[in-house]
Amino acid sequence: MGIKEGKSFCFFSAKGGVGKTTNLLNLAGILEQLEKKVLVIDLDLYNGSIANALNCDFDKSIYNLVEDLFNNRFKNISNYTTKYDEFIDILPAPKDPRVASQIESKYLNDIINRAKNLYDVVLIDLNHSLDENNLTVLSNVDFITFMVTNDPLDLKNLKSLISIFKKLDIKNFKVMLNNSRDPFKDYYSPYDIRHILNHNIDYSLSTDLFLQDMEVYNIKGIIVSLDRQFSSIMASDYQAFLTLATDLLGSGDKNE
Numbered sequence: 001m002g003i004k005e006g007k008s009f010c011f012f013s014a015k016g017g018v019g020k021t022t023n024l025l026n027l028a029g030i031l032e033q034l035e036k037k038v039l040v041i042d043l044d045l046y047n048g049s050i051a052n053a054l055n056c057d058f059d060k061s062i063y064n065l066v067e068d069l070f071n072n073r074f075k076n077i078s079n080y081t082t083k084y085d086e087f088i089d090i091l092p093a094p095k096d097p098r099v100a101s102q103i104e105s106k107y108l109n110d111i112i113n114r115a116k117n118l119y120d121v122v123l124i125d126l127n128h129s130l131d132e133n134n135l136t137v138l139s140n141v142d143f144i145t146f147m148v149t150n151d152p153l154d155l156k157n158l159k160s161l162i163s164i165f166k167k168l169d170i171k172n173f174k175v176m177l178n179n180s181r182d183p184f185k186d187y188y189s190p191y192d193i194r195h196i197l198n199h200n201i202d203y204s205l206s207t208d209l210f211l212q213d214m215e216v217y218n219i220k221g222i223i224v225s226l227d228r229q230f231s232s233i234m235a236s237d238y239q240a241f242l243t244l245a246t247d248l249l250g251s252g253d254k255n256e
């Protein structure tokens with residue numbers, strides 16, 4: 001693999017359980033269809049579920065990588081990643097959450113930047129807390145997308161989060177409205193949502209993407225967007241991910 005100048009991305013949200021992990025993997029699937037090499041880093045350190053969602057057995061996690069950086073034994077990210085398929089690798093969260101606190105924010109920029117030299121895209125899975133690790137990632141990634149559902153509390157919380165980001169001078173974010181998480185919640189129209197947030201809805205996932213048999217995909221370790229029929233059956237969602245992937249690939253590099 002030659003040296004790449006990849007892009008880094010994360011979803012973030014004001015509330016847990018809004019579909020960040022599920023759709024980070026869908027985005028990985030779309031990037032695979034664009035023949036991009038993708039690394040998914042699981043930074044939901046205490047509840048990491050990427051390896052389980054993809055049925056990936058692994059020996060090494062981001063904890064081993066950090067340990068080796070600390071001891072000056074680190075050589076190459078590929079010693080810690082696990083292959084999902086020809087295009088997608090993962091860097092899992094530790095199996096034992098008790099070691100998660102040792103994965104400190106000071107290592108994260110270095111890991112992301114090294115990964116960008118090997119992959120076209122580095123996708124980072126975060127939880128929704130605004131802690132030091134997440135803030136470090138959010139300040140460093142090339143592109144952020146807030147995921148929000150049609151839920152009054154989620155929308156109000158995102159409005160506050162957007163104003164915090166503006167104060168922190170973090171501007172490289174877009175907003176994705178996820179109607180597939182709770183398809184029966186539709187309190188507000190897109191017009192209302194834009195007004196509540198005082199921000200555009202840049203991408204929308206439709207209720208078509210709500211899958212009653214989502215657990216079957218998890219049991220089999222399959223990414224929904226890699227289903228051969230995804231682009232025809234869920235055409236508007238395919239288009240939303242394609243637009244997001246194109247925006248991400250064309251985004252400016254934070255480090256330049």
Ligand SMILES: Nc1ncnc2c1ncn2[C@@H]1O[C@H](COP(=O)(O)OP(=O)(O)OP(=O)(O)O)[C@@H](O)[C@H]1O
Nearest residue numbers: 016017018019020021022127180181209210211214
């Ligand atoms: N399109 C969908 N259809 C059916 N179930 C879904 C869909 N999207 C997400 N879910 C389910 O909703 C739950 C939350 O999704 P997910 O884990 O992706 O959210 P999250 O934002 O990553 O949560 P957390 O903040 O805890 O990391 C999961 O059980 C997931 O399987």
Ligand SMILES: [Mg+2]
Nearest residue numbers: 020021044126
């Ligand atoms: Mg998650």
